[in-house]
Amino acid sequence: MLKAPNLSELPWLEHGFGLRDSSYPEPITTVKQVHSDHVVVANAAPCEADALLTIDLGTRVGVKTADCVPVLLADTRQRVAAAVHAGWRGTASGITARAVREMAARFGSRPEHVVAAVGPSIGGCCYQVGPDVARQFGTVVTSPIHLDLAAINAQQLRHAGVSSVWIAGECTFCEKQRYFSYRREKEAAGRMISWVGIKA
């Protein structure tokens, strides 16, 4: 399990970014991920969303990825934890910043008290997209370009007022011993779980 130094500093929090061979604590609350910008508070009800928040002691929230960007958030004052799944659609619609805004709206979080960790995802080295996707990021081109989704999410977090942003900086496509990659392994790819929780 990969750990973010800035989240590890919080004694009340537990977290991890899964690797290929990770085993996970139980339970971890996940939802059906649909590449949306929907942010929900974790509870037992099944729903479709791509970001999960919790303030409950003993509750862990997680997202499943294999190339998409997992982002874990923690409000150091109000003790809110969040897990975000940001593929290109979620990144283009700003789901990570939206999760920070929802933390503020629902639990009174202030962005300057939020600590963020951007986990392993397909890197700019390996993530090539066509003109249609490039246009979603404000780039008008006629041939494919490389996108660094982790860097874009980090930028969105800083723009939202989050001061502590850690980036794993590992590419799931390059690091085939460590990570599943949907682009590399296609339908055979497993999923890593990135999770965060408030200790009971």
Ligand SMILES: [Zn+2]
């Ligand atoms: Zn790569």
